[in-house]
Amino acid sequence: MIEKTLMIWPDNTAMSVIVWLALLIVVLYIARRPAHGIISSTSRTIHRAMRLAARALMQVEHRLAQRNREVLLETGKEMMDHQIAREFERIDATVQHDLAEYPALHRRLLELVTRIDEDYKQSAQVPPDVPAWDKAVGAVARIPSRGDPMVANILENIHESMETANKRVLSEYRHATHEQHSLLKRMLPHWRNATSALQRVDKDINKLMLRSKTIDRHMENYENLRNQEDCAMRMLSSSSLTQFFISAFVLAIAIGGAMINFNLIAHPMQEMVGGSSYIMGYKTANIAALVIILVEVAMGLFLMESLRITQLFPVIGSMSDKMRLRMVFVTFGILLILASVESGLAYMREVLAQDEAALRSALLSDQGANAILSQRWITTAAQMGMGFILPFALTFVAIPLESFVHSMRTVLGVTGILLLRSMAFLARLTGNVFKQLDIVMLQFYDLLICGPLWLERIVLKHRERTTSMKVMDKTDADQKDEMTKTVSRNNKHIETRYEDPDLVSPLTPAGGSL
């Protein structure tokens, strides 16, 4: 219908189109100035709006980054506090355990040193000397006997007595040396004990040194955090991301465990809540099984919280120790009951499976179904075991969950910053595109009406030429008039000058003639 209306010559479509195009071009030419204005102002408005939006987004991004930084710093400080406190606790334990015995050890060492000293002193006793008269006797013995048998006899006696004395001294010397050796031998275990005690002290001191180094490192990190250094921030951010992915992985494993648990108890749950009722399109038995698993997870969270392994609920953390202990027993008791229920349901599942298999077999093949039932106790026991263990295993979900929740704040913040930056970039890009598009669209508009514009240019040029020629003619005429006037004035002036001899023209030569 519209097509027919638009056809000026129904038989000649091309002609109609050309006429319409011509009309359109004329209209566009007429509306050129306001159209240019609309295009320019629209582009400018969009460009400015986009710039404003980009600036606003960057401000939000800056604020979010600042907030993230604060949160990250607080988290880091809290973590560092915790770690430093833990290191101090360890040092305290070491001091309590090892260095508490130090006075006793010191006393023991002193005793050992005293004993060693005494033994040393004893071992230092000089062995008995050879009798002092041996030189005198020697001198007498060297007197020549000159054949006197009495002198020879005396000398013989002296010699014998000297021999005897010598033997006795040697024996005493040997005895004294033996005693010294025994004393030295007795000193050996004392030395060893002393060495061992000193080694233990050395080990304890080294351990303390290591702990102090760890504390130094933590303190350094803490200082960096306090000074808000970028490297500390990067470290914390990277740590959060790592924690996020690790905890997400562990949570995925836990979800797998929960699904197995669900399959274990969903079918036998029909015996408890019925197999034909539905809640919001889902089987009530399935919902009941899911609720049991979720309650187990919740109890696990409370148990971990009560044991102060996690810190998700400040209320539980701030309870008195007595109350926390009660909570531990209560939550553990509920978990135990639920685990027993699950174990029973797992047993029921197996019973149901056997019954259904027997019925199906009887219905479909009329054969006995008890051929493989003799070994079914293995799967029954395995299912019951899984039903009992999985609730306790799910308890430990609390640990990765806490890490996940804490690290998710940072990850969401980083993602938000990236998103805002991207949006700001896009807004700026769009603004610039519209700014450039303004020129392109104006050029395109002029391209559409290039015919009339060309004509306009020719007309303008012609008019300009005509006008300039007129101006030139007028200028020439004016100049002619001016010249005529000047000449006539000059003539008049000359005439007057010649008539009055007192008046001499400055242009006149000195002789007075022109």
Add this chain to the structure above:
Amino acid sequence: MRGIYLLIVSFTLLYTSGCAEQVSHTRGVYMLLDTSGTYTKELVKAQNIINYTLSQLNPGDSFAIARIDTASFSEKDLVTKATFDPRPTTTNQQKRQFRENVTRFVKGINPSPYTDITGGILQAIEFLNETGAGKKTILIFSDLKEELEKGYVRDIPLQLNGVEVVALNVTKLHSDNVDPREYMDRLDEWEKRVTAGGGTWRHINDLERLENIFID
């Protein structure tokens, strides 16, 4: 006034959300067994179908078996019926009992002189509507050749909205062999009657593929 309006809106929302949950997820199956003439020999096959159907039904479902005889629009023709308990163990016991009832019926069957299929279907509709099942299926184990005793009126439109009718083991009669158009016309006529009543029609002759009976 505004408070009353809000109250009405809240009640409406609650009511509509409650209604949305009233959708029944149970299945109701009514099986008609043709006991006329020589078709009684086919009942062993019907037993297999019944057993297969029993294995497919869940707690809360309903199942009934009825014979097609001279006047089938009657509770007397019900061989056995059961609405299964929500507990699976009880359901299994009910299924065993159901199977025994069917076996007993098949052993002591007496052929009927006439075949009132329409009456059986009317009875089936009544039963299925009473069960309130979400999915309703009528299994017709017959050659679909209706033979009414004089005086019985069965030219009644069937109300089969939401009911799936499955014709099983539609055997070819001797006359069908002579003129196959009779067989095809018979099937077409039943399909038209069922679809005109708002139901859906399927025809399964290959009893090796019983899984085609219930397609959800």
